[in-house]
Amino acid sequence: MRDESLRSVLNRAAAFYECTSFQVWASLNSDDPRPVGDVESPSGAALHRMAAAIGMPASDLLAHRLPDAPWLLEPHARNIYCPMCWDEDSVRGEPCSIRRAWTWLLRTTCPQHGCPLRIAPEQWARFTRFHSLPAPQFSEQERRILHLIESFGQALEQSLYFGRPWPDDWRGNPQVARQLLLAVSFNVRKIRDFPLINYVQVSSNLTSLIRGPLHQYEPVRKLRWDSYREIADPALRRASLWATAWTLLPNLSTDLSPGWTKLPGHVQARIRCL
Known part of the structure; x- marks a missing residue:
């Protein structure tokens, strides 16, 4: 095909x-x-x-x-x-x-x-035939959130792997962004817990598209990019991209917040700098 x-x-x-x-x-x-x-x-x-x-x-x-x-x-x-x-x-x-x-x-x-x-x-x-459910009608804010996630992901990809410069007005750099993606996607506490992306707050239209895992994770000692590559569900990756974009992009309006203003201390401790 x-x-x-x-x-x-x-x-x-x-x-x-x-x-x-x-x-x-x-x-x-x-x-x-x-x-x-x-x-x-x-x-x-x-x-x-x-x-x-x-x-x-x-x-x-x-x-x-x-x-x-x-x-x-x-x-x-x-x-x-x-x-x-x-x-x-x-x-x-x-x-x-x-x-x-x-x-x-x-x-x-x-x-x-x-x-x-x-x-x-x-x-x-x-499957011999496939019938999807009708697509939800997104509000303007929901479309802006989805656009933020997709545009940030593509910009990070281009800077990490294809030589495009990191925007001058963004915080950090591509390597910091990659570490932050890992830190919010996995359990960086010392006890069994949910990762930070489990606490994103979304409207009902976006609950199936942006979310954290359904179960708690064991603590991770070393954050590995290959582990992130194993996250098949786009909903989990959207949540991590949203949390990272909110942290690194300046002057975003509060209606684009994933549900917090600053990263928790235990997450900041696992990345080099912001």
């Missing part, structure tokens, strides 16, 4: 054969003793076998590769979807699939529709 990731293709094949994606991948490459790589970035031989199994030229499949990178979700955390895209797929009679454009770590909006991305249902690959 359009912009479909190779892992999405593998998951749909596994649903068709009523087995696991690991079993499909192992069966496809069982006769090759050489390293075959991950399905998102397979070896040349594995890519040719996959293309032959699908019935398409390997050159066409090549464009759907998605090599791992620190600005992308961890490979097994990429089951994210856009409800509007899947609605359109259903109208066309096409299967649901996971697009590569939805796997960017610091972006939580579909680039085609501007629709907030969501975590995909566990058995999404078995």
Whole structure:
């Protein structure tokens, strides 16, 4: 399908054969003793076998590769979807699939529709048709909050990984922002507790789109970027981006506050400086 990731293709094949994606991948490459790589970035031989199994030229499949990178979700955390895209797929009679454009770590909006991305249902690959709930009608304040989150995430991504300068009027720097994202997303206290993002305050329209985890976390000794890359649910990443943007962007109006004016001391203690 359009912009479909190779892992999405593998998951749909596994649903068709009523087995696991690991079993499909192992069966496809069982006769090759050489390293075959991950399905998102397979070896040349594995890519040719996959293309032959699908019935398409390997050159066409090549464009759907998605090599791992620190600005992308961890490979097994990429089951994210856009409800509007899947609605359109259903109208066309096409299967649901996971697009590569939805796997960017610091972006939580579909680039085609501007629709907030969501975590995909566990058995999404078995869907023959998809019908999403009607999209909520956001207020002006809600749209501003979502815009703040998305624009900050893209700006941070560009500064961290693609050489764009950090805005002169923003506090901190890209590295501080990254540490702050980690500090608000995980439990940095000494006892089992919720992370700071669990205390964001949102309107009813945004409760499914911006939230913290449902359960308490164990304390973390070391904040790791790879752990953040494993946060599949865009709602959790939106909450962390909002909290970080509120801390680092000056002169934001109070109606854009996530529910507090200053970071708690235990969070500030886990980042270098602001």
